[in-house]
Amino acid sequence: MPSPGFAMSTFFAEIDWRYLGELFFSGLTKGSIYALISLGYTMVYGIIELINFAHGEIYMIGAFTGLVMAGVLGSLGFPAVGILILGAVAAVVYCSAYGYTMEKIAYRPLRGAQRLSPLISAIGVSIFLQNYVLIAQSGEFLRYPNLIPDMPFLQPISYMLRPSSFLIIVTSAVVMVILTLFIKYTRLGKAMRATAQNRKMAMLLGIDADRIISATFVIGSALAAIGGILIASHTQQINFNIGFLAGIKAFTAAVLGGIGSIPGAMLGGLVLGCCESFASGYISCDYEDMFAFAILILILIFRPSGLLGKPKSMKV
Amino acid sequence: MLELRGVCTYYGNIQALWDVDIRIDEGEIVTLVGANGAGKTTTLMSICGVTPVQRGEIFFNGQTIHTQKTDRIVRMGVSQVPEGRLIFPELTVMENLELGAYLRRDKQGIQEDLEHVFSLFPILATRSGQAGGTLSGGEQQMLAISRALMARPRLLLLDEPSLGLAPIIIHQIFNIIRKVNESGTTIFLVEQNASQALKVAHRGYVMENGHITMQDEGDKLLRNEAVRKAYLGSVD
Ligand SMILES: Nc1ncnc2c1ncn2[C@@H]1O[C@H](COP(=O)(O)OP(=O)(O)O)[C@@H](O)[C@H]1O
Numbered sequence: 204m205p206s207p208g209f210a211m212s213t214f215f216a217e218i219d220w221r222y223l224g225e226l227f228f229s230g231l232t233k234g235s236i237y238a239l240i241s242l243g244y245t246m247v248y249g250i251i252e253l254i255n256f257a258h259g260e261i262y263m264i265g266a267f268t269g270l271v272m273a274g275v276l277g278s279l280g281f282p283a284v285g286i287l288i289l290g291a292v293a294a295v296v297y298c299s300a301y302g303y304t305m306e307k308i309a310y311r312p313l314r315g316a317q318r319l320s321p322l323i324s325a326i327g328v329s330i331f332l333q334n335y336v337l338i339a340q341s342g343e344f345l346r347y348p349n350l351i352p353d354m355p356f357l358q359p360i361s362y363m364l365r366p367s368s369f370l371i372i373v374t375s376a377v378v379m380v381i382l383t384l385f386i387k388y389t390r391l392g393k394a395m396r397a398t399a400q401n402r403k404m405a406m407l408l409g410i411d412a413d414r415i416i417s418a419t420f421v422i423g424s425a426l427a428a429i430g431g432i433l434i435a436s437h438t439q440q441i442n443f444n445i446g447f448l449a450g451i452k453a454f455t456a457a458v459l460g461g462i463g464s465i466p467g468a469m470l471g472g473l474v475l476g477c478c479e480s481f482a483s484g485y486i487s488c489d490y491e492d493m494f495a496f497a498i499l500i501l502i503l504i505f506r507p508s509g510l511l512g513k514p515k516s517m518k519v
Numbered sequence: 520m521l522e523l524r525g526v527c528t529y530y531g532n533i534q535a536l537w538d539v540d541i542r543i544d545e546g547e548i549v550t551l552v553g554a555n556g557a558g559k560t561t562t563l564m565s566i567c568g569v570t571p572v573q574r575g576e577i578f579f580n581g582q583t584i585h586t587q588k589t590d591r592i593v594r595m596g597v598s599q600v601p602e603g604r605l606i607f608p609e610l611t612v613m614e615n616l617e618l619g620a621y622l623r624r625d626k627q628g629i630q631e632d633l634e635h636v637f638s639l640f641p642i643l644a645t646r647s648g649q650a651g652g653t654l655s656g657g658e659q660q661m662l663a664i665s666r667a668l669m670a671r672p673r674l675l676l677l678d679e680p681s682l683g684l685a686p687i688i689i690h691q692i693f694n695i696i697r698k699v700n701e702s703g704t705t706i707f708l709v710e711q712n713a714s715q716a717l718k719v720a721h722r723g724y725v726m727e728n729g730h731i732t733m734q735d736e737g738d739k740l741l742r743n744e745a746v747r748k749a750y751l752g753s754v755d
C-alpha cells in the first residue's frame with residue numbers, strides 16, 4: 204500500500220519546476236506592469252474618488268512616445284541603450300504633461316458636480332486619445348525595435364527569465380521603492396496623504412489641494428509611461444488599443460489590492476499577474492483575460508475593500 | 520485684526536449667514552455662542568475661504584480675504600481647529616504636527632514650536648509615533664490645537680473644542696486657550712458650551728439662525744437674563 208508520504212513525493216517529482224518558474228516570472232513581469240499602471244488609478248481615486256478611465260491611454264501614449272523616439276534617435280545613430288533611456292525620459296515628460304492637462308481640462312471644471320459627470324468625461328477623454336493615436340499613427344500593430352541589451356548573467360535561467368522581463372521586474376521594483384519613500388518622507392508626499400485623508404483639513408493647513416491633485420495626475424502618468432515603454436520593449440509590438448485591456452487589468456489590480464491603497468495597488472498588480480499566468484499555464488491561455496475579470500467581479504462582491512484597503516466605514 | 524461686514528453665506532439656495540458683523544481686535548479672546556445649527560461653523564469656514572461668501576466683506580489686518588483662496592488666508596496667519604478635530608487618522612501624531620507647519624520653512628522655529636506644544640500637552644510627545652486615529656477624543660483635540668499652533672498663527676479659530684470631552688479635559692483645554700492668548704495669539708472661540716466660553720472670553724457674540732442677535736463683554740453676557748435662559752440652562 205502506498206503511504207501518503209510516497210504519494211506526496213511523487214507529486215513533487217511530477218511538478219515541472221522549469222515550467223512553474225517560467226509561469227512565475229511571466230506572471231511577475233505582467234504583474235509589475237499592472238502594478239505600475241494601477242498606482243495611477245489608486246492614487247487619483249484616493250484623492251478625488253474618480254476612476255480615471257483614460258489612464259490606460261496614458262500608458263499607450265507612453266509606448267508610442269518611445270516608438271517615435273526610437274525612430275528619431277535611431278536615424279541619428281544613437282545606441283540602443285541610449286534610445287531606451289532617452290525614450291523613457293521623453294515618455295515620462297510627455298505623459299506627465301498629458302496627465303496634467305487632462306485633469307485641468309476634463310476633470311477640474313467638473314469638481315463638485317455629480318459623481319457621474321467626471322466619470323463620463325473620463326470615458327470621453329479615453330475615446331478621444333485612442334482615436335487621436337489611431338489617426339496620428341495607424342490602426343496596425345507597429346513593430347518596436349529591440350533595445351534591450353544582452354544580459355549574460357541571465358544565461359543559466361534564460362529559459363524562464365528573458366532580459367526584457369528582468370528589466371521590467373527590476374525597474375518596477377526600483378520605481379515602487381522610490382515612490383513609497385517619496386510618499387512617506389517628502390513634504391509633497393505627506394501633503395498628498397493628508398489631502399487623500401481629508402481634503403478640507405488639508406486646505407485649512409494651507410495645502411493647495413489643486414496643486415496636490417495635479418501632482419497626483421503627473422506622478423500617476425509618469426508611472427504609466429514607464430510601464431508603457433517597458434512593455435513595448437518586451438512585446439516589441441504596439442497599437443492604439445493596448446491601453447484598453449491593460450487599463451482594465453490595472454484597474455482590477457487596484458480594486459484587488461484595495462482602491463486608494465498604494466501598497467495595495469503594488470500587491471494587487473503582482474497577484475493578478477501571477478494568477479493570470481498560472482491560469483493560462485495550467486488551465487488554458489484562453490482563460491487568461493476571463494480569469495482577470497472573474498477576479499474583479501468576485502472581489503467586488505465578496506471583498507469590495509480589497510486585500511489591503513480598509514472597509515468603507517473606517518474612512519471617516 | 521479681523522472684521523466681518525455684512526457677510527451672507529449660502530449652501531445652494533439656502534442662506535446660512537445673514538449680514539453677519541463681527542470684529543475681533545488684536546490680543547482678544549472673542550467668542551461666538553449659539554445653538555446647534557445657528558451658523559457658527561459656517562462663519563469660521565467663511566473666514567477661511569472654504570465656504571464662499573456671497574455678499575459682504577471680510578478683512579484681516581486691513582486686507583480683504585473673502586476673495587482669497589484658503590491657502591493664502593492661512594499664509595496670512597489664520598489657523599483653525601475645526602469642528603470634529605479632523606485629525607488625519609492614518610498619519611502619525613508627529614506627521615499631523617509637521618503638516619501644521621506645512622507653510623513654514625524655518626526649521627529652527629518649527630523645532631521650537633514642537634517642543635512648545637509638547638510642553639503644553641506632554642501626552643502628545645509620548646504618542647508621537649502613533650497613528651492619529653488611535654488617540655482618544657481628548658488627545659485628538661489636543662493634537663488638533665497643537666497642529667494649528669504649529670503654524671504660529673496670529674489668529675486662532677476654535678470650533679467647539681469642548682464638544683464631547685470629559686469636564687476635566689475641558690478645563691485643561693480652556694486653560695491652554697487662555698495661555699495661548701496670553702502669549703500673544705488672538706483667539707476666536709466658537710462654542711455651544713456658553714458658560715465656559717463666556718468666562719474665558721473678553722467679548723462675545725450670540726448667533727441665532729444665522730443672525731448675530733447680541734454682543735457684549737463676556738461677563739455681561741454671562742449675567743444677561745436672555746442669554747442665561749437660552750444657553751446656560753437659566754439659573755446656576
Ligand atoms: N454642507 C452643508 N450643506 C447644506 N447646509 C448646510 C451645510 N453645512 C451646514 N448647513 C446648514 O447651515 C446651517 C448652519 O450650520 P452650521 O454652521 O454648521 O451651524 P453650527 O456650527 O452653529 O451648528 C444649518 O442649518 C445647517 O443645516
Ligand SMILES: [Mg+2]
Pocket residue numbers: 556559560561602
Ligand atoms: Mg458647528
